[in-house]
Each structure stands twice: as C-alpha cells, then as structure tokens.
Amino acid sequence: MKIVTLYNHKGGVSKTTTTFNLASYLASIGRKVLMVDADPQCNLTEIALVKLIEDLDQTSTTAKIKDLPGTSILDALNQRIKGDTAIIDISKIKVNEISKNLDLLRGSVDLSSIEDDLAEAYIQRASMRTNLMRTYVAIGDFFERLAQKEGYDYIFVDVGPSSGALTRAFFLACDVFYIPAAPDRFNVQAIGTLSTIIDRWMTEHAQVANQYKDLGLPIRHGKPAFLGAVVQAFKLYAGKAKPGYKLWMTRLPEEIRNSLKPVMKKHGSLKELYLPSATKPIAIEVPDFNQLAPLMQEVGKAVFNISKADTARITESGEPWKGNNWAQASTRMAHYKDLFKKLADQLESL
Secondary structure: OEEEEEOOOOOOOOHHHHHHHHHHHHHHOOOOEEEEEEOOOOHHHHHHOHHHHHHHHHHOOOOOHHHOOOOEHHHHHHHHHOOOOOOOOHHHOOOEEEEOOEEEEEOOOOHHHHHHHHHHHHHOOOOOOHHHHHHHHHHHHHHHHHHHHHOOOEEEEEEOOOOOHHHHHHHOOOOEEEEEEOOOHHHHHHHHHHHHHHHHHHHHHHHHHHHHHHOOOOOOOOOOEEEEEEEEEEOEEOOEEOHHHHHHHHHHHHHHHHHHHHHHHHOOOHHHHEOOOOOOOEEEEEEOOOOHHHHHHHHOOOHHHOOOHHHHHHOOOOOOOOHHHHHHHHHHHHHHHHHHHHHHHHHHOO
C-alpha cells in the first residue's frame, strides 16, 4: 500500500483534478483506491460527489457539506483530537463509494479547526506528553490500519496549498509525492521555497522518529519520496507548448535539480527518495483541459471517461458535441488517458 499526495504550497496548479484522474485510472485497472479530501476547500469532494451535492442543493437551500453521507476526514481525526480514544476507531469510518474500486473519505470546510491541535502536537512532539504524541502519529496510523482493513492498494491525499500544520501532518504521513506545477515564473521560483519547507519538515520529524519507535508508537518514516513534477495548465500551438510556456518548462527541471534534489539526498539515498526518470524530473506534461475541465467537474468523471452524451451538459442548445468537435475531444481524452497511465505505471513499479 502506498500513500500518495500532490503537494505544492502555491495554489492554482490543478492538484485536485490530477489526484482525481490518477486515482480513477488506477481504480479502472483493478486497484482499490481511497481518496482523502484533506483540503478545507473540499474541491475533491465536490468533484467526486457532484451528483449527491446537486440533489442536496435541490432539496434544501441551507444544505452544507457536512450533510453529505459518510464520514468526513474531520470526523475521523476528531475521535483522537477531541475525544478520549488513543487511536481512531476505524470501525466507525464510513467512506463514500464513488465507482468500482474507488472510495472517498470526504472533506470538511471546518477541517482547519484542528490546525492548532496539530500544531501543538508538532511543537510538543518531543515533550513525552503521551496525549500529544498519539495525536502526532494519528494520521499515518489511521491510514495504515484503514488500508489494511479495507484492502486499499493506494490512498491519495488531496492537501491544501499551504505550509501550515494541517498540510504538514498529512504530507509526513505519505510515502511518495508529486509536485504539481504550472510553467510560469512564480511556480519555478516557488520550488526553492518548497524545498526549504520539505527539508525542515523531514528534519524535525526525524528528530523524534527513533524515540517514538522505542516507545512503541506507530510513527511513519516521514520521508516521502519525490516522483517528479506534473506540469499542467499550458496551451498548445501546432501540437507543442507555446514558446512562453516552453521557457519555464525548461527552467522548472533545472530548479528542481538545484533546489529539491540536494534536499532529498540529505535525507537518504537518492535511489530511495528521488525517483523521477534519469533524464529529467518531469513525470508528465498535461496540456490545458480547456472545455473538458468544467465538464469533468460538472459530471464528476475522470477527464478520459467523459461520454458524448455528457457534453450536452455544457452546450447552450443542450445538444451533445458532434462531428469535428467530438472527434478532437476524443483524441485529447485518449492522450490524457495515456498520460495518467504513465503516472500509474510509475506508481505500480515501486
């Protein structure tokens, strides 16, 4: 079982759509997958449960995310943080089945309410205060036991674009991570800051890892391996990235090699912690979804699973795309599927 996240403290990099598409692809090839919405914005929940949310909106003008069925990630963590239980009781967890082999532990807009609790557990991680130490290891332990009970092959954690206690706690519970990025100046510059953040988190976690193990506490290794960058949100011209994007698509891998690679080497063998291809640290390059992006969110399907009938949802006439429009969309969807297959193959090889 692998716990996977896409993390970038800079927002607007399509991390949620990539998470949903990759998880959906792995489920389609027979892997059992759980998606965890650990972002208070709840975008993953909105995509995955779009039909339920639409029905809820039709029946009530005051409906909220918390009225959706199933356990939220906040409900699960509050067992430990607000309750007296030493560990999260996984028998009380009810996930939402999205499709065959694909489940969701839904989000909560109130998830940030436990940020101070997680921050205190982190600050006091070496204090020998058992209650806080149990909170510090709760997320990783919860994921491992839930995966074992339900037979999950992968858990995908959709984290928020921040460097706060909430994101840190989920990131350190993961085995591997991708960096979602757009090819622009700000994303390239953000790699340096991101590398510093990850370095600090790993260093501070390592300071207590052996102590927790000696006490029999289920602490995770806290060294997620880097799998590569997922470059997205760029336009094509004549089948290639436009020049303005190409410039930053060249500089991004350079910045990763200069800033992030030394950090991963500092914390262990590059063979264990730095796992992109030998040629460049870019896992895949995903052209802009264009009209397929809102359509995907409208129907709650992976971009490569959109049907011709689905397209009627976003046309003024209410008629589905026809002729060349549908032919071009089909070609693009097949290309997107190939890209997510590439990511899935990488994960399967670990």
